[in-house]
Amino acid sequence: VSSKIPSSVMSSSVPTNEFASTNSNPSNSTLPRSVYTLKPTAQLEALYTIIRDKETSRGDFLFYSDRIIRLLVEEGLNHLPVVNKSVVTPTGSTYAGVGFEGKICGVSILRAGEAMEQGLREVCRSVRIGKILIQRDESTALPRLFYSKLPSDIASRYVLLLDPMLATGGSAMKAVEVLLDEGVKEERILFINLISSPEGLNTFCNRFPRVKVITGWVDQGLNEKAYIIPGLGDFGERRYCE
Numbered sequence: 001v002s003s004k005i006p007s008s009v010m011s012s013s014v015p016t017n018e019f020a021s022t023n024s025n026p027s028n029s030t031l032p033r034s035v036y037t038l039k040p041t042a043q044l045e046a047l048y049t050i051i052r053d054k055e056t057s058r059g060d061f062l063f064y065s066d067r068i069i070r071l072l073v074e075e076g077l078n079h080l081p082v083v084n085k086s087v088v089t090p091t092g093s094t095y096a097g098v099g100f101e102g103k104i105c106g107v108s109i110l111r112a113g114e115a116m117e118q119g120l121r122e123v124c125r126s127v128r129i130g131k132i133l134i135q136r137d138e139s140t141a142l143p144r145l146f147y148s149k150l151p152s153d154i155a156s157r158y159v160l161l162l163d164p165m166l167a168t169g170g171s172a173m174k175a176v177e178v179l180l181d182e183g184v185k186e187e188r189i190l191f192i193n194l195i196s197s198p199e200g201l202n203t204f205c206n207r208f209p210r211v212k213v214i215t216g217w218v219d220q221g222l223n224e225k226a227y228i229i230p231g232l233g234d235f236g237e238r239r240y241c242e
């Protein structure tokens with residue numbers, strides 16, 4: 001170790017693998033085939049550690065959850081098709097590359113999903129964004145559609161469905177039903193969330209096996225109030241209220 005490195009920037013406890021998370025997602029082989037997780041690096045886990053911490057301020061929660069959302073949106077876009085495209089560079093050479101194919105839109109499940117819209121806009125300029133409000137019907141205990149506003153040509157688009165927490169999967173499944181009723185093909189839907197429960201993932205993926213799920217972290221499970229454990233509490237409360 002160089003003596004020029006000030007001790008203040010050195011870690012006192014050096015992990016055995018300093019770039020890998022020590023608390024990684026379940027291996028992909030135990031997840032449904034349609035589920036894609038972010039690479040569980042120590043950096044990613046540090047972001048999650050901040051947003052999970054109940055002492056984290058609202059400002060930090062916003063900043064660090066936004067960083068994760070951007071990573072998730074980029075990962076989601078990796079699953080969209082491209083076509084061959086050649087361009088001429090300023091050196092006069094031809095570069096045989098690829099270009100984006102097909103139109104996309106975002107659809108947020110209100111209210112927590114709205115928090116993911118900005119991250120999508122930062123990555124996809126002028127993206128159209130629809131909204132779906134689903135709430136539990138107290139008489140039936142089932143998720144019920146209260147409101148939706150979707151792009152009129154949504155059936156011809158790839159849809160990035162946004163909701164930060166996949167708990168039981170009830171709202172997400174209802175939202176996918178709404179999209180299918182609008183003519184969107186199941187395989188054109190990408191469901192993007194920050195944290196999933198294994199139960200929610202299994203229920204959702206069994207029902208809609210052709211929807212790709214992009215999730216940042218798969219947690220242990222659900223508690224009796226259907227909160228994800230360890231989770232981060234109520235995402236909407238932490239983002240908008242605390």
Ligand code: URA
Binds near residue numbers: 228229232235
């Ligand atoms: N929604 C949340 O905000 N948190 C959970 O743990 C589950 C659903």
